[in-house]
Amino acid sequence: MSDSSRPISSDPVDDSAAGDPTAENSAEGGLPAADPIRERIAQAVRDVREQAPLAQSFTNFVTINLVANAQLAAGGVAAMSFLPDDVIGSMSISRADYVNVGTLQPFYREALPRIARAYHDAAHPWVLDPVAAGIGETRTAILAAFRETPPTIVRGNASEIIALADMWGLNAADTDGNATDAAPATSRHRPAGVESVDDVDAAAPAAEALARFLAANAPESRRRAAVAVSGPVDLVTDGERTFRLPGGSALMTKITGAGCSLGGVMATYLAVADPLIAALAASALYNRAGETAQRRAHGPGSFQVELLDALWNLTADEVAASPILPV
Ligand SMILES: Nc1ncnc2c1ncn2[C@@H]1O[C@H](COP(=O)(O)OP(=O)(O)O)[C@@H](O)[C@H]1O
């Protein structure tokens, strides 16, 4: 008996089933093929493969291996550390960093705000993955502290983005990106552990408010920022422009670390590109890679292997041609 809730393909590999992303783009009012954003995405993919930039990670210990392997497969270089002196000292060689609060230890409460302060003072670009935002006193204290020294990109699922915006006092009534003195330290909103309980579209106002806040409170030398919300259709915004990126595979929810490794790869792209392009490029790469992997996999195990191979094999033009729909 088959179980239709199991998103597992056992069909033979047929890459002709890949569809034509260009046709999907024009059918759905996507960015035109000649839009400069597409060329900048392709350039970011090529630059990472040519320059192999280091993007350092302070990440959770469930998915740390997949994060490193995904960064390598995208063409970057990985280094993982949990020591503030290591992370801060390596800022001179790491061109962008990735911070993920999935599995916290008590000492991270002091370490992570110190690292974020160092990033801010050095105008060092970084991606925050606010895994399980809204859950736990230590995580809430750390995420609340980041409001003073905000990241360049926030990447999370819909519930995490809503919870972080809520925690920082950036609800729909405060969408101008201004910091308020009276931000609540806690969030009323909670994901189900590391899983989202909200639709991506429900997170759009929070994502846009968050992106404006990040840009307005970034170090003076770089005032640009982005927020990427992942789900069946991803949403990427810099606070002024918002895009939907359909695609990917439901099997991405059946391995642990699809979101974390997407965040790590976003940091890799942030090493060579501005925040909006980095967020779009990584999201588009993951969507196309998820589709390729689903066609080839027979379940979650082979899916993870195929996902890494697809991150490696997709061409810059294939990534740039991915459906990107302005909202
Ligand atoms: N139902 C789905 N269909 C297609 N792609 C999905 C689906 N759910 C998640 N993805 C993709 O999986 C990756 C991780 O997203 P998500 O599961 O939302 O992150 P997280 O693991 O942080 O919750 C993203 O590339 C996203 O586009």
Ligand SMILES: Cc1ncsc1CCOP(=O)(O)O
């Ligand atoms: C299962 C788990 N528990 C704490 S962090 C983590 C990994 C979350 O990974 P992702 O957000 O990419 O699904």
Ligand SMILES: [Mg+2]
């Ligand atoms: Mg996640």
